[in-house]
Amino acid sequence: MSEGTSRYEATHIEVLEGSEAIRKRPGMYVGSTTVRGLHQALFEVLGRSVNEVLAAGGGCVDVTLMLDGGVRVTDNGPGAPVEAAGDCGGVGLESLLTRPHIGAASGDRYPTAWSTWGMGPCVTNALSSRLTAEVRRQHVRWVQEYVRGEAVSPPAVAGPADGSGTSITFWPDADIFETTECSFAVLAKRFEDVAMLNRGLSISLTDERPKGGPRAVRFQFPDGPADVLAALDAESGVQVPPDIIAFEREDAKMAGRVDVALTWCGPSEERIRTFANCVPTRERGARTRTGSGQG
Structure with missing residues (x-):
């Protein structure tokens, strides 16, 4: 210099x-x-x-x-x-x-x-x-x-x-x-x-x-995933069957709860929506941040 x-x-x-x-x-x-x-x-x-x-x-x-x-x-x-x-x-x-x-x-x-x-x-x-x-x-x-x-x-x-x-x-x-x-x-x-x-x-x-x-x-959505399932099917115009299988499990290892809802679906196409910490992950995958776990 x-x-x-x-x-x-x-x-x-x-x-x-x-x-x-x-x-x-x-x-x-x-x-x-x-x-x-x-x-x-x-x-x-x-x-x-x-x-x-x-x-x-x-x-x-x-x-x-x-x-x-x-x-x-x-x-x-x-x-x-x-x-x-x-x-x-x-x-x-x-x-x-x-x-x-x-x-x-x-x-x-x-x-x-x-x-x-x-x-x-x-x-x-x-x-x-x-x-x-x-x-x-x-x-x-x-x-x-x-x-x-x-x-x-x-x-x-x-x-x-x-x-x-x-x-x-x-x-x-x-x-x-x-x-x-x-x-x-x-x-x-x-x-x-x-x-x-x-x-x-x-x-x-x-x-x-x-x-x-x-x-x-x-x-x-007081019924959690069951309500989510009904809402998703309503978007596609599908009549939701009355028998929705729903359950939840608390897992100490992940310090959180897993909620699941299942039912038969008429359409054959796949519909996937993913979230991490309640934030949409449009490219799939995980999202992390200091002080919070993945959801």
Whole structure:
């Protein structure tokens, strides 16, 4: 290297942390800045809610595409711990929204893996123009607001709470995403798949944007694989025989449960749909991530 050539030194390295790093390179965290990345930002929040209610034995998760462009995700889980209340029973609200987390939020099992790297809602927060979090826990309702990943103020008590759960409402940042309009059809299909794979889950999607009035769907499959089998046959127009053989088995080695449903089928063609951690594997094979087993 000649003396006239500038030298690359440690002082030339730019260190980005927290929301600044996520906003600088959003594709590294949600895959792209297209509608696919927009949906992934939603899944980062939704995955936490699904895992919370499943870890508690089952429950409801409701998603609303709001008229003003916001997206609200509400669950009836135990509610995220709030550091301001001295609650140290898990990942606290502020940590959840400002720091990446790998692994389970509640309990030892993490049934769904919606995120590529397990970053969680902190990614959504950083990529939103604003976000409001509400926690209902121990009969108290807490609220906190953020702007582009930065807290406006600490969590504050907003009154008494009936029941428990967490609600996160965010407005995707138009300076980051090419579009801030989520696809009702794409999300509905995704939610149906997750409800099929988790019998303790009820998940709804409400769209307040249509000019003709809101539209909504809810998915719940209390009989698990037997319901899945009926739904798949209904898609192909096949009349499902009344005798469906279904069974389940808990396996300590895989730290999970296997659910199976069988029946006779008229069509001869093969239909295969595969998932790992409740995420479709279109190319088959497995999908792994730190802190969760394959499903």
